[in-house]
Amino acid sequence: xxxxxxxxxxxxxxxxxxxxxxxxxxxxxxxxxxxxxxxxxxxxxxxxxxxxxxxxxxxxxxxxxxxxxxxxxxxxxxxxxxxxxxxxxxxxxxxxxxxxxxxxxxxx
Amino acid sequence: xxxxxxxxxxxxxxxxxxxxxxxxxxxxxxxxxxxxxxxxxxxxxxxxxxxxxxxxxxxxxxxxxxxxxxxxxxxxxxxxxxxxxxxxxxxxxxxxxxxxxxxxxxxxxxxxxxxxxxxxxxxxxxxxxxxxxxxxxxxxxxxxxxxxxxxxxxxxxxxxxxxxxxxxxxxxxxxxxxxxxxxxxxxxxxxxxxxxxxxxxxxxxxxxxxxxxxxxxxxxxxxxxxxxxxxxxxxxxxxxxxxxxxxxxxxxxxxxxxxxxxxxxxxxxxxxxxxxxxxxxxxxxxxxxxxxxxxxxxxxxxxxxxxxxxxxxxxxxxxxxxxxxxxxxxxxxxxxxxxxxxxxxxxxxxxxxxxxxxxxxxxxxxxxxxxxxxxxxxxxxxxxxxxxxxxxxxx
Numbered sequence: 244x245x246x247x248x249x250x251x252x253x254x255x256x257x258x259x260x261x262x263x264x265x266x267x268x269x270x271x272x273x274x275x276x277x278x279x280x281x282x283x284x285x286x287x288x289x290x291x292x293x294x295x296x297x298x299x300x301x302x303x304x305x306x307x308x309x310x311x312x313x314x315x316x317x318x319x320x321x322x323x324x325x326x327x328x329x330x331x332x333x334x335x336x337x338x339x340x341x342x343x344x345x346x347x348x349x350x351x
Numbered sequence: 352x353x354x355x356x357x358x359x360x361x362x363x364x365x366x367x368x369x370x371x372x373x374x375x376x377x378x379x380x381x382x383x384x385x386x387x388x389x390x391x392x393x394x395x396x397x398x399x400x401x402x403x404x405x406x407x408x409x410x411x412x413x414x415x416x417x418x419x420x421x422x423x424x425x426x427x428x429x430x431x432x433x434x435x436x437x438x439x440x441x442x443x444x445x446x447x448x449x450x451x452x453x454x455x456x457x458x459x460x461x462x463x464x465x466x467x468x469x470x471x472x473x474x475x476x477x478x479x480x481x482x483x484x485x486x487x488x489x490x491x492x493x494x495x496x497x498x499x500x501x502x503x504x505x506x507x508x509x510x511x512x513x514x515x516x517x518x519x520x521x522x523x524x525x526x527x528x529x530x531x532x533x534x535x536x537x538x539x540x541x542x543x544x545x546x547x548x549x550x551x552x553x554x555x556x557x558x559x560x561x562x563x564x565x566x567x568x569x570x571x572x573x574x575x576x577x578x579x580x581x582x583x584x585x586x587x588x589x590x591x592x593x594x595x596x597x598x599x600x601x602x603x604x605x606x607x608x609x610x611x612x613x614x615x616x617x618x619x620x621x622x623x624x625x626x627x628x629x630x631x632x633x634x635x636x637x638x639x640x641x642x643x644x645x646x647x648x649x650x651x652x653x654x655x656x657x658x659x660x661x662x663x664x665x666x667x668x669x670x671x672x673x674x675x676x677x678x679x680x681x682x683x684x685x686x687x688x689x690x691x692x693x694x695x696x697x698x699x700x701x702x703x704x705x706x707x708x709x710x711x712x713x714x715x716x717x718x719x720x721x722x723x724x725x726x727x728x729x730x731x732x733x734x735x736x737x738x739x740x741x742x743x744x745x746x
Binding site for chain 1: 501502503504505506535536537540562565566569570571573574575578579580581582583584585586587590591656674675676693694
């Protein structure tokens with residue numbers, strides 16, 4: 244896969260991975276290239292976050308570092324932000340403060 | 352040049368401090384006041400509980416005879432369950448100066464603080480006169496933990512720490528990684544590195560135990576900040592945390608307080624045995640550092656993405672920033688900026704070398720950032736363990 248097909252801020256950690264990892268933040272409103280496809284980023288993404296490389300169906304294993312990091316819990320398209328809203332652990336559920344934060348009006 | 356203080360058990364310390372140990376929370380204030388006159392020379396450790404616990408007794412015995420400790424003051428209220436007689440004897444048998452202050456019979460707060468301060472000042476003066484001896488890499492015990500992880504931890508700081516571990520292990524040092532609750536999902540790749548098939552089975556069983564334990568508690572070892580930093584699941588966090596272990600053969604599985612018998616790479620099983628009894632295995636990062644010290648760690652590598660600031664009593668902590676944005680916010684607190692890897696300013700190998708050199712420098716007497724800032728966090732809670740089986744330490 245030619246590197247120019249994909250935004251250089253997206254890192255592929257292992258050849259079979261289903262996600263890229265952001266080496267830098269991406270601002271809301273940017274359009275980035277993911278394997279030649281233009282993807283609009285609607286909300287700002289911090290470094291270390293993940294973007295889908297492949298289309299995934301609910302129940303599919305999500306691979307990073309060449310190993311499963313959980314299963315898709317919703318349909319995922321290439322270029323989608325992959326996080327707790329569409330990826331769930333196969334072990335114990337992930338606890339976040341999203342609801343509390345929304346109630347308090349704080350931005351993450 | 353690394354140098355250390357020779358201890359009677361053959362180990363050497365890279366620091367020479369007085370441990371002021373409270374044996375129940377009721378004695379904590381007195382202990383803190385005693386140590387406050389010389390916080391660099393006297394470090395406070397202790398156990399808050401009044402009810403007996405074999406694990407806490409063992410960890411306290413290991414810490415009070417840790418190679419970085421030169422003398423010990425035990426501060427008892429007087430009526431707690433902690434076996435101070437046994438602890439005093441264990442310290443005495445190593446040849447270290449040891450004294451027990453019992454607040455109820457030594458005149459209460461004011462008198463206990465005064466006599467404790469006098470004794471500690473004498474010990475610090477005595478320790479300052481003790482000579483050092485040369486120390487080699489193969490005499491070092493180095494632990495590693497990660498805390499406040501984010502999506503950068505597994506890409507920069509943890510693999511860089513893993514490279515430093517590989518070099519230390521190759522040089523004959525003892526390296527310990529831990530938190531089986533943060534190795535959930537890594538069972539298969541980890542067991543392939545075990546020195547023997549029997550040890551492989553023990554490694555797998557330790558992670559399966561952690562998965563059961565956390566499932567019963569209803570939470571993984573995963574904090575909301577991990578998710579803010581881009582980590583979505585415990586197994587994703589685990590795969591990143593696992594990178595700290597490097598590539599060396601895994602020589603053994605130990606539990607907190609077991610001293611590895613020889614150089615090599617060891618996994619520490621920190622999740623209690625038996626039914627879920629005393630709550631979360633490690634309630635915060637310092638609990639892990641304390642267990643590393645209980646197994647002899649002279650220094651602990653601490654990789655952080657979100658930005659932890661803690662240090663520790665007794666053993667220096669080296670803080671490795673995984674995230675370059677966080678590094679710029681908390682530069683004063685960080686010893687190494689592994690975030691440079693993401694910005695193309697350094698390679699993984701260069702940061703791995705920097706961490707290795709930092710370990711040697713701090714073992715030679717240089718202060719880590721958290722030491723400079725006066726961080727001496729300490730926490731010890733209840734746990735219960737069974738002894739490790741014979742397959743855990745193959746020869």
